[in-house]
Amino acid sequence: MTLLWILLLLFFGGVLAWLSEIFDSRFPRWIALLSVVATFIPLLQLYGSFDAQRESLWIIEFSRSWIPSLGINFMLAIDGLSLLLVGLTSFLGIIAVGAAWVEIRDRAGFFYFNLLWTLAGVVGVFTAIDLFLFFFFWEVMLIPMYFIIAIWGHENKRYAATKFFLYTQFTGMLLLVSLLCLVYFFTIQYGYLSFAYEDLLRLEVGGKLEMWLMLGFFIAFATKLPSVPFHSWLPDAHSQAPTAGSVLLAGVLLKTGAYGLIRFTLPLFPESSAQFTPVALTLAVISILYCAKVALAQSDIKRLIAYTSVSHMGFVLLGIYAWNLIGLQGAMMTMLAHGLSAAALFSLAGGLQGRLHTRDMRRMGGLWALVPRMAVVALFFSVAALGMPGLGNFVGEFLSLLGVFSVSIWAAALAALGMIVASVYSLWVMQAVFQGAQNPEEDQALLSDLDARELALYGLMMMGLILLGLFPNAFLDVSAIALEHLSSASDAFVAVRGRL
Amino acid sequence: MAAPLLVLMVLALAGGLIHVPTESVFAAPGHGEHQVSTLMHSIMIAVPLLGIALSYLFYGSRTLSVERLMSNNVARGLHRFWFAGWGFDGLYRRLFITPYLWLAAINKRDVVDTASEFLVILSEAGNAMLARSQSGSLRWYILSVVGGTVLLITLGGVL
Amino acid sequence: MEKEFAAMPITPAVDFDDLLLLLPHELIGLAIVVGMLSVAIGRNHFVSTVISTAGMFAAGVAAAVQLYELTMGAATTMVTALFVIDALSALFITLLTFSAIGIAIMSFAYFHKLDDARDEFQLLLSLATLGAITLVSSAHFITVVIGLEMLSMALYGMIAYPVHSGAWAANSLESAIKYLTLSAVASATMLFGMALIFAATGTLVFLEIAVSTGPLFYIGLLMLFVGAAFKLSLVPFHLWTPDVYQGGPLPAVAFLATLGKVAVAVFVIRLFSQPQIGEVVAVSTVVALVAMASILAGNLLALRQTNLKRLLAYSSIAHMGYLLIAVLSISVPSVSGGNATSSLALESALFYLLVYSLLSLGAFGCAILVSSSEAEAAGVEDYRGLFWRSPWLASALLVMVLGLAGIPLTAGFIAKFQVLFVAVSGSQWALVGALVIGSAIGLFYYLRVVYQMLMPVIETKEAFALREIGLESLGLPLVLAVLTIVVLWLGVYPEPLFTLITAASSF
Structure with missing residues (x-):
């Protein structure tokens, strides 16, 4: 439940920040700050109660049925790795709000809406353990980031924002294709549809095909990381983004790529990753x-x-x-x-x-x-x-x-x-x-x-x-x-x- | 000013005699392997003393003349070389700094980026090619429908 | 010939139950008659709109009730050999009638200030809707032809509707002539194909085509497909689309883009879900090639397009290509045996079609809100700064455009996701590649529209006048709001529609 609260806090905080602009142009930033700080508190609590001797892998889990006809569940979970990264996200969220505090005067409500939604998307990416949900958040976090660059960016913002979006979306499609293949093989092998991380871990694809699927995952994550030769969107995006956008991009968004590699690429495709x-x-x-x-x-x-x-x-x-x-x-x-x-x-x-x-x-x-x-x-x-x-x-x-x-x-x-x-x-x-x-x-x-x-x-x-x-x-x-x-x-x- | 310098001077000359307790960190030196001969020790102690003596002769008693020494070409060259720190700065400049700056400068715009530009050009070429088919004239459109029908049936027959 | 006709299971007499099953068709027909009479008595735009809307609403409700009964276990019924009333037809009749109501409301606002006959447009709209619902409930080639022609004939009139004056007047005429001529060629091809299939199989009831092979059957099927491909504006029969879209009045184009395509697509889906037809490998290879070409050509053509109507035309070419991926996989046998894949393909095709029509209708609705018969906001430039001038309208358009681009949180994403899943499950790697590349190119031009809306308003340049929300257009924002909410809702929680479609696809 805590995880859902964090997400909802950010999503609704964003909406509230946007709407509050109607009353006073200073409200949005305060609402944004409050929501981000509020997400930090349960995380500290989780950190405080962290038990290194614990048996189960996940500290807390949350699972609800979402689209049962496609075997998709709304599953969130957090372990030590995600906890630290969500903590970083929340911490840098505070920094980003602070960085935008006076820089963003124009249409502040919509800005903080996008800021909080980006954060929500990132938190979702770090905590989703259903791969459809993961992909969903993976894409969702890009749109508000696109808006941040495209609206509040500098002289060459159109080029930078479009490039950012195209790079990440295109490689996201490769990720999606690989993911769907994986799920399809799982369905053949086990007889039911599932996008759950722990289910898919059981699958062994092997061979040349596994290499292709692994590459789909790798390219998507290596683009976000970014690694040569998929990095050329980053200098443009960074130089054109407003300060808070750069803070989020460098501080948090890039980490989702690394997280994806650790959480998904290597565990799901161990053999081909080793060869790679x-x-x-x-x-x-x-x-x-x-x-x-x-x-x-x-x-x-x-x-x-x-x-x-x-x-x-x-x-x-x-x-x-x-x-x-x-x-x-x-x-x-x-x-x-x-x-x-x-x-x-x-x-x-x-x-x-x-x-x-x-x-x-x-x-x-x-x-x-x-x-x-x-x-x-x-x-x-x-x-x-x-x-x-x-x-x-x-x-x-x-x-x-x-x-x-x-x-x-x-x-x-x-x-x-x-x-x-x-x-x-x-x-x-x-x-x-x-x-x-x-x-x-x-x-x-x-x-x-x-x-x-x-x-x-x-x-x-x-x-x-x-x-x-x-x-x-x-x-x-x-x-x-x-x-x-x-x-x-x-x-x-x-x-x-x-x-x- | 002189007092600290004097202390440092003494330490520099005799500091080696002080025992530094490093046995717990580094393994004890093997016996015999790294023993430096007494001769080496003597030379190492003698060289700085010789330096002091020489500088006294040059600058203290003025027995030897600096000007005379500097009129010699070899001595002047040697002086310049030593004065430039055995030429290490120049060496580094040539070995590392210049090549690195050159390397940085040749690819300021990051060649990897051209890959994405290539894709843009490719799709724009595709657009230009296809856009020409949108001529707006009805006879060409009818031709395309008829031609397309023939093409599809032929393909269906071939496949 | 007589023998073959005798073999057809025509019910001797139409009883009351049959008439009840055709209630949606009858209600719209009734509304058309009443509408004509009322025009004869006296012209009143509002009254004509109410009559046609009421007819379609009644038909929609009737179909929804049918749909409910069918999902609750009522049996699929053939009404004579001509019509079939099953969950699929009931679902799409509901969708089509409610979409048509949306367009009727839009056109009421659009034509409000037109200083000419306005009532006939509503009549034509009802007539075209009747054609569309006839097409989706057809079981017999005759019904297909009647439905298609009714739809097309009404559309010619709608596209040529005299709304433009001066130099503009030629535009709508030109597009109508183009559509008329080319559509006639396509219809003729289709008819010829039907004749060939009849010659090969001896039946015109395409739901009952028995196993049949042979060149006549193949060629007939291909010609049938050519006709449908023209209506769906698939490559290489797509050339008319941008011209017709650009020239016609917006409500007519909205109708053409949504109902006009959905009805034909439902027919194609029905045809391809006949096992004997879907298994014709040669046909599905040709269809796959057409799908790939449509995706790539549609997206590439839209790349530098600055006219919103043309842009949507090109985007619709690509979208029909995506749809075709799912359609042609309907009868691909799955590796594990059984037909699990094929039902997934069928469901995703239906879902895609539904979502596409909602998105397309929404996008045109947004354009209509800032346009009228006097001046249309056709250029992408006209939408500059819309997000700041009119945030609600811009949000709606944003949702539609992002939906067409297949971005999450909108139903467009779920639809594309499913199609991709179908293609991957069928190991159709070439189609997967086309889909991935196509959507990447697509993003570029959709983003251009989005970016225009986000740009600051230029104060010096006279902004395209926003319609004053008067009484005549009160319904329009409502329609847009409903569409936007549905698109977002389906993007986040598509399960209810999935359940419905699963029921509808078990015909």
Whole structure:
């Protein structure tokens, strides 16, 4: 029931926020904030009552009949992994509302409606264990995101929004085709229709066909992650989205791709995933290095951060395809830490754009003297992103590398180079924006530094990153059972990979 | 200013004698393998002392002339080389920085993106081709109906 | 010949029960007669609309009662050899009559300011509806021809209806002539096909065609399919669609796009669910090719279209292609034996058809709300900023467009999902590929419409005048609201309709 409440809270909060605009243009943001904060409370409760010794896999479940004639049920469930990701979603929801607080003045009601619906879709994706329901939420979260980019985006929003939607929808169709095949085989083998995750896990397809089905799932999730070569929607979407949109995209939406790989692709198709491991690891390494390289050449600060996102998500992909507990924990920690650091960096970029009316780094420089607080905050998140020990990103990337080391030394060694190039671009941004000479052509004398609201938001995210970095066990313990279960359940995977 | 420098100087010279308790972390060094000969030890201690002596002769007592030394080409070159940190900055610049910046610059617009543009061009070409069939003239439409009927029946016969 | 006629099971006399079963047809016929008389007495647009609407409403209620009885276990009945009253026909008569009521309400608003004869449009509308319901309840080729011709003849008049003045006047005439000429060619082909089938099988009751093979039968079937494909605007018989859509008045086009296609599609579905016909492999291969070509061509053609009516025309070509995927799978035997797949295909075809007609009607309804016989909002540009000027109308149009694109939360998604499931179950990989690529291309142009609505209003450019919601168009927002709610409801909870369709497909 708790899960349903969270979803309903977001869905109805969105509707209420939209309608409340009629009375006062400030109501929507308060309603949005209240609904998001309200979702955080039951999650904390779940976290507090988390029992690491528990027998059952799911912490709580919820199931109702939905479309019985197609074997579809409304099934939600949460385990340690989903709990952390839903927690991240809820947390970044607060940040996103905060980021939009003053930026969005135009048609605020509809904006917060879309914001909350995106969050609801993401929460649905993280908790659905009926694959039809999963796909339903998977698609549902895209539409409000499309609106956010298309309505409140920047100069090239139409192109970016359409590209985002087409990429994700098209690959979503591939996912759907694979899913339907899977269900069809299940029906033949077991004699009844079912979209339930635990039912489909029992199915063994095998052979060439399994590879095709796996690819359908993989491409859909790798596009959302994103991984090279499916990443090219991301820089456009990010650079055009409003700040809150970027926060959601980078912080939460990308994680749904990783989640899909962990929850569905590898467990459902263990054999072909094992065969696919070398390719996936190669893609991960290419993502890490190639996008770090492309990032350095960007002059648009949001594009740059977008490319670094792809680079960091490469570590997630790496950890996932290591498919051992350490690697998966690393992927999970990277997701959480990158969620926070990327959200913060995009907020900063948005803040800069709001103040300077440009995202072009060539027109910035020497801002440290003008906005010192902003500069310090930016430095913090830059070093977090480059993997400074003591902060969450380091823990995540380190564990990913450790996990993959036992699988492929080469992949681990090459990916480790990513941590060096990460320092290059992170420090390069700091230099280009905050240090050096001020741009004489720009009138920057009247820039305002961070205000209390912004400081509070960044403070929250800093605390999160420090918490992740210094007390990783508080999070690792929660996801351990779920990830252990996932990675140990697929014997077929281990068997096949042993032969490679 | 001088006091801390003096302390550091002494430590730098004699710090090796202080015992650092690292046995618990690193495995104890194997006996005999990593023993450095007494000669090496002596040289290592002598070299800095020699340096101090030389600099005293150059700058303290002025027995040797810096200007005279610098008039020598070899010495000047050596000075420049050492002054530039054994040329490591240049080496790095050439080995890492320039190639990396070049690599970054050649693909600023991300070639992978052209794949999606290719699809756009492809579908627009398809659109342009088909749009020409929408001529609006009735005789062509009738022809298409009749031709389509013949085509379908033929296909039905062939298949 | 006499011998063959004698073999047909014509009931000697039509008794009262038979008449009761044909109540929907009779009620609409009655309304037409009353409508004609009332026009003869005195012209009144409102009165004519009420008469035709009342007739269709009564027919719809009668059919709904029939549907209820049939799902409760009443038997399927043949009324003479010409009509069949089963759950399928009852379901679609209900749908068609209520859709027609929607169009009647729309056209009342649309024609309100027309300074010319307005009553005849309502008459033609009723006549076309009668044709459509005759077609869906036909069991005999004769009834098919009568229904189809009644539908088409009335549609010629509706498309050519003199609403436009000046340069515009030529447009509707041109489209009507095109439709008339081409439709005649198609009908002739169809008739010829029926004759060939009759020659091969010796019966005109297509529900009773016994096992029959041979070239005559094949060719007849293909020619029959050609005729239907023309009406459904499938490639390569699609060229007329955009021109006719563009030129005709909006209510007429709405009728053509929904009832006109649904009725023919139901006939095709009936035909293909005859086991002997569905199993003709050559036919289903040809049909598969037509489906693929329609999906790709329809979507590609719509890609850069800026006229909303033409856009919907191209989109309907693609949608009929999607529908055909389900239709041609109806008789594919499943791997596990039995006919589980085929009933799924049949159900999904029916569901798709229902949803398509709702979406299409809704989209045209939205266009009608901002148009009138004096000026139509035909360009996609005209909808710029609609979301901010008129959020409720724009939300309705948004739901319809997203539904046509097959996005979740709308019934369009469930429909496409089912068709995809059918194609996957039948291992029709080429069709699956066409569907996936087609919907990706489709998204692009649907999104263009959506994006236009979301763009800020340009204050300097004179915005397309929103209709003042006066008395004459009170019903229209209501129709749109109902359609929107139904589309969303079916998108989230389609189970009730599934149950109904399962009952209807066990004819």
